[in-house]
Amino acid sequence: xxxxxxxxxxxxxxxxxxxxxxxxxxxxxxxxxxxxxxxxxxxxxxxxxxxxxxxxxxxxxxxxxxxxxxxxxxxxxxxxxxxxxxxxxxxxxxxxxxxxxxxxxxxxxxxxxxxxxxxxxxxxxxxxxxxxxxxxxxxxxxxxxxxxxxxxxxxxxxxxxxxxxxxxxx
Numbered sequence: 001x002x003x004x005x006x007x008x009x010x011x012x013x014x015x016x017x018x019x020x021x022x023x024x025x026x027x028x029x030x031x032x033x034x035x036x037x038x039x040x041x042x043x044x045x046x047x048x049x050x051x052x053x054x055x056x057x058x059x060x061x062x063x064x065x066x067x068x069x070x071x072x073x074x075x076x077x078x079x080x081x082x083x084x085x086x087x088x089x090x091x092x093x094x095x096x097x098x099x100x101x102x103x104x105x106x107x108x109x110x111x112x113x114x115x116x117x118x119x120x121x122x123x124x125x126x127x128x129x130x131x132x133x134x135x136x137x138x139x140x141x142x143x144x145x146x147x148x149x150x151x152x153x154x155x156x157x158x159x160x161x162x163x164x165x166x167x168x169x170x
Contacts, residue, residue: 004078010164013157022143023095023158024075029143032094037074037081037169078169085166092162095155098144106149108141 002014015023028034074081083091147155161167 005170006161006167007170008161008165008167011161013161013167015158018146019154020076022146023155026098026143026147026155027091027094030094030097032091034075035084035087035090037083037087039081075169080168080170082168083166088162088166092159095159095162099152099155099159102144102152102155103148104152106151107145108148 003017004015004020006013006015024034075083
């Protein structure tokens with residue numbers, strides 16, 4: 001199931017939740033410095049996020065601006081934010097740098113996808129109160145394993161997608 005739909009003038013691409021976290025993790029590991037996302041235009045459905053109450057237009061504008069400010073720079077909210085051409089090109093370059101290091105064979109043969117734990121997700125889990133069931137280190141899956149074997153081709157395709165220009169995240 002796709003958690004993220006990426007749309008550009010040149011086409012579409014989809015990633016699941018773990019996929020996208022691993023893409024970001026891998027790209028950062030190979031030198032990508034996220035520039036942050038932008039809202040080129042206010043999404044048409046922005047009023048969906050507004051409270052059900054009578055407010056004047058200025059107050060509504062202030063609430064929309066506050067909502068956009070919270071999302072500005074975010075790559076994970078899938079709220080229609082836009083990755084710029086330059087940022088997408090830099091993302092593609094970093095992923096291309098990683099490709100030779102990703103195994104061509106399926107490195108997850110003895111691991112389960114349920115044990116995928118992108119670093120960002122692991123950090124979030126550490127902040128959660130209460131017990132956290134975490135896979136042991138020997139069973140944890142990393143980005144290189146996740147995209148190994150036939151999955152590596154998806155990264156090659158995504159690199160082409162990013163090279164074509166910026167895209168929105170939905």
